[in-house]
Amino acid sequence: MVEQSANQGARRSLSKRFNLSLIVMYIFTVTVTTPAIYFITKQQVYNRAEQDLILLVDVVKSIQNFVANDLRPHFMKEQIYYSPSFSGIVATSRIAKYLKQKQPQYYISNVSDNPLNPKNKVQGLEQDLLNKFRSNRNMGLLNTMGEINGQTYLVSSAPKVSKKGCLRCHGEPERAPEDVKATYGTESGFGYRTGDVVGVSVVGVPLEDVQSLTIRHSLMVIGGITFLFTILFVVVNLLVRRLILEPIMEITTVAKAVSHGDVIREVNVKDRKDEIADLANAFELMRRSLVAAMKRIKRNS
Numbered sequence: 001m002v003e004q005s006a007n008q009g010a011r012r013s014l015s016k017r018f019n020l021s022l023i024v025m026y027i028f029t030v031t032v033t034t035p036a037i038y039f040i041t042k043q044q045v046y047n048r049a050e051q052d053l054i055l056l057v058d059v060v061k062s063i064q065n066f067v068a069n070d071l072r073p074h075f076m077k078e079q080i081y082y083s084p085s086f087s088g089i090v091a092t093s094r095i096a097k098y099l100k101q102k103q104p105q106y107y108i109s110n111v112s113d114n115p116l117n118p119k120n121k122v123q124g125l126e127q128d129l130l131n132k133f134r135s136n137r138n139m140g141l142l143n144t145m146g147e148i149n150g151q152t153y154l155v156s157s158a159p160k161v162s163k164k165g166c167l168r169c170h171g172e173p174e175r176a177p178e179d180v181k182a183t184y185g186t187e188s189g190f191g192y193r194t195g196d197v198v199g200v201s202v203v204g205v206p207l208e209d210v211q212s213l214t215i216r217h218s219l220m221v222i223g224g225i226t227f228l229f230t231i232l233f234v235v236v237n238l239l240v241r242r243l244i245l246e247p248i249m250e251i252t253t254v255a256k257a258v259s260h261g262d263v264i265r266e267v268n269v270k271d272r273k274d275e276i277a278d279l280a281n282a283f284e285l286m287r288r289s290l291v292a293a294m295k296r297i298k299r300n301s
């Protein structure tokens with residue numbers, strides 16, 4: 001009984017050390033992995049948003065180029081001031097309305113603090129951007145992060161500067177085309193002066209919530225690590241027991257028996273090629289030599 005508990009103690013302390021190392025490795029892996037996941041997730045979120053933003057900005061630019069180069073000269077020749085085919089901003093605003101039905105997450109707007117369309121009145125982040133462009137006239141583009149309608153966006157914005165051509169619709173209200181006056185009235189959106197920053201264009205791509213994405217990714221990865229470590233834990237414990245603890249306990253038991261004069265008990269010889277099996281086999285050889293020697297002594301005496 002005492003022997004058994006001594007063996008058990010040895011067994012426990014060896015397995016304990018292996019298991020403790022495994023637990024330390026597990027904790028280390030998890031603590032290193034979580035910040036790494038946060039960093040990678042953040043990077044991914046930004047890169048994705050940035051790519052989308054570049055695409056969206058180029059699409060908006062292309063719409064405005066199409067209006068400026070392909071539509072406007074033709075309609076000017078005909079003296080037709082129909083705004084969607086005359087102003088890139090108007091065309092963009094119309095197309096953005098259709099895009100919103102398909103891709104509601106994207107934000108495209110041209111806003112002013114003196115708008116024709118009251119829906120295009122600056123607010124929040126847009127007001128800040130407009131102020132910045134007004135106070136720094138050399139700034140041609142500003143990429144930033146900001147909140148629009150409670151959602152974080154990566155935005156690309158540019159000032160809208162009034163030129164001579166703009167005054168056709170945004171100058172004197174009386175001179176504005178009939179369709180503009182009929183749709184928007186004559187109250188707001190007029191009186192532009194050449195060279196003024198009259199508004200700001202904002203293109204925004206939503207930034208996914210990095211925190212909740214990180215938690216989701218972390219849980220997935222930590223789940224995987226835990227699963228692998230559990231398998232490792234079971235396999236290591238099984239191997240330690242079969243290859244190390246059991247043979248050592250066997251040798252210990254026989255060694256103790258021999259020390260008490262019981263030389264009959266054999267060591268269970270292992271048919272393996274490792275150091276512990278070698279030890280067990282060597283011990284069994286020693287026991288057999290001892291038995292033979294004792295027989296010889298008995299015969300001679």
Ligand code: HEC
Binds near residue numbers: 082090163165198
């Ligand atoms: C052919 C007429 C026309 C011309 C020329 C024109 N715009 Fe406009 N603009 C409009 C109309 C119409 C709207 C309202 C669009 C809407 O409903 O979203 C508008 C909207 C805007 C807005 C958004 C705020 C608002 O008023 O609703 C800005 C900023 C703007 N225009 C700036 C300019 C600038 C700068 C130019 C010259 C480079 C220009 N516009 C030339 C007709 C015109």
